[in-house]
Amino acid sequence: MKLSQGVEWCxxxxxxxxxxxxxxILPRSQMARHHGLPEDYLAKYLKQLVNAGIFQATxxxxxxxxxxxxxxxxxxxxxxxxxxxxxxxxxxQEIRQCGxxxxxxxxxxxxCGIQVLIDxxxxxxxxTLQGVxxxxxxxxxxxFVRERNRRRLLQAGT
Amino acid sequence: MKLSQGVEWCxxxxxxxxxxxxxxILPRSQMARHHGLPEDYLAKYLKQLVNAGIFQATxxxxxxxxxxxxxxxxxxxxxxxxxxxxxxxxxxQEIRQCGxxxxxxxxxxxxCGIQVLIDxxxxxxxxTLQGVxxxxxxxxxxxFVRERNRRRLLQAGT
DNA sequence: GCATGTCTACTCGGATAACGACTGTCCGAGTGCCCCTGG
DNA sequence: CCAGGGGCACTCGGACAGTCGTTATCCGAGTAGACATGC
Numbered sequence: 001m002k003l004s005q006g007v008e009w010c011x012x013x014x015x016x017x018x019x020x021x022x023x024x025i026l027p028r029s030q031m032a033r034h035h036g037l038p039e040d041y042l043a044k045y046l047k048q049l050v051n052a053g054i055f056q057a058t059x060x061x062x063x064x065x066x067x068x069x070x071x072x073x074x075x076x077x078x079x080x081x082x083x084x085x086x087x088x089x090x091x092x093q094e095i096r097q098c099g100x101x102x103x104x105x106x107x108x109x110x111x112c113g114i115q116v117l118i119d120x121x122x123x124x125x126x127x128t129l130q131g132v133x134x135x136x137x138x139x140x141x142x143x144f145v146r147e148r149n150r151r152r153l154l155q156a157g158t
Numbered sequence: 159m160k161l162s163q164g165v166e167w168c169x170x171x172x173x174x175x176x177x178x179x180x181x182x183i184l185p186r187s188q189m190a191r192h193h194g195l196p197e198d199y200l201a202k203y204l205k206q207l208v209n210a211g212i213f214q215a216t217x218x219x220x221x222x223x224x225x226x227x228x229x230x231x232x233x234x235x236x237x238x239x240x241x242x243x244x245x246x247x248x249x250x251q252e253i254r255q256c257g258x259x260x261x262x263x264x265x266x267x268x269x270c271g272i273q274v275l276i277d278x279x280x281x282x283x284x285x286t287l288q289g290v291x292x293x294x295x296x297x298x299x300x301x302f303v304r305e306r307n308r309r310r311l312l313q314a315g316t
Numbered sequence: 317g318c319a320t321g322t323c324t325a326c327t328c329g330g331a332t333a334a335c336g337a338c339t340g341t342c343c344g345a346g347t348g349c350c351c352c353t354g355g
Numbered sequence: 356c357c358a359g360g361g362g363c364a365c366t367c368g369g370a371c372a373g374t375c376g377t378t379a380t381c382c383g384a385g386t387a388g389a390c391a392t393g394c
């Protein structure tokens with residue numbers, strides 16, 4: 001039960017983009033420098049966000065990434081799902097149907113109770129993440145931090 | 159975000175023990191055969207449960223494992239915690255304090271909003287698992303399956 | 317017949333390889349801007 | 356002065372190693388019971 005660090009990075013970066021004027025484009029290099037992240041490795045995660053439509057990539061000079069849709073339309077779950085796959089942390093291997101004590105298939109019409117439990121716990125985790133958007137997270141950023149970020153990042157873009 | 163398969167195995171085995179008369183001892187070899195699991199590898203997980211006090215191990219002939227306490231006193235979370243560590247799926251690396259856009263420590267007295275979110279989602283997951291005990295899971299086992307398991311496993315112990 | 321000592325078989329536990337996923341790094345493909353040149 | 360074309364710098368994207376955790380396997384330490392033996 002471990003999340004790749006890409007989750008933390010991407011959430012921070014999404015919030016960072018949300019702090020800037022809408023449709024602002026930020027190159028990967030600036031994102032990486034801003035938080036001291038390895039630029040090349042970061043690329044791998046950003047690509048996944050692009051594939052999921054959360055980020056939008058533009059190539060060439062003045063290119064970079066921008067939010068794929070409004071910050072209020074992106075939930076934390078969307079980010080986690082794009083990076084981790086969004087599948088249940090395990091898929092029941094139906095071991096009750098294996099080995100000497102195996103049950104016959106017709107005895108297993110009801111889903112394995114353990115699988116049901118894990119699924120419902122996973123749903124709870126998912127539901128919590130779905131309840132918070134990037135916009136919500138952005139609102140919590142102190143004003144002076146947002147101002148500082150804007151100055152630093154927009155200045156370079158001029 | 160992936161759980162080791164040991165979680166499924168151990169939950170099934172705990173439920174299996176709960177189906178038998180209290181304090182029944184079952185050797186590792188029988189457990190493994192019953193569900194068709196690799197016996198040697200299973201040992202690693204069982205040891206973790208023993209360390210956590212969920213299972214109790216007895217060595218020598220007629221030895222094996224039994225539940226460390228009543229099935230109603232063991233939650234699914236206890237098992238997951240014993241195997242996975244029970245820690246939050248990521249610990250915030252405070253990347254907001256790194257890189258060129260770093261915030262100063264005195265600006266970060268409030269916990270990172272992203273960390274707070276992940277923690278609350280993790281608590282939801284944990285809470286769900288804490289709400290179900292091995293006894294609850296055992297109740298869902300069909301009567302004829304429980305009977306069959308008792309016959310098979312207790313017979314060998316005679 | 318009973319107590320005792322030894323021996324065996326059975327159990328768990330720790331140490332040791334093989335595999336796969338996550339992490340980290342490099343270079344190539346594509347594009348928009350800028351500058352130079354010619355009219 | 357203006358239009359067009361070429362070159363360049365900048366961007367993302369995919370391909371290639373390194374490291375760590377999970378998976379899998381083996382063998383050794385310890386114990387409880389059973390058996391044989393002597394009283």
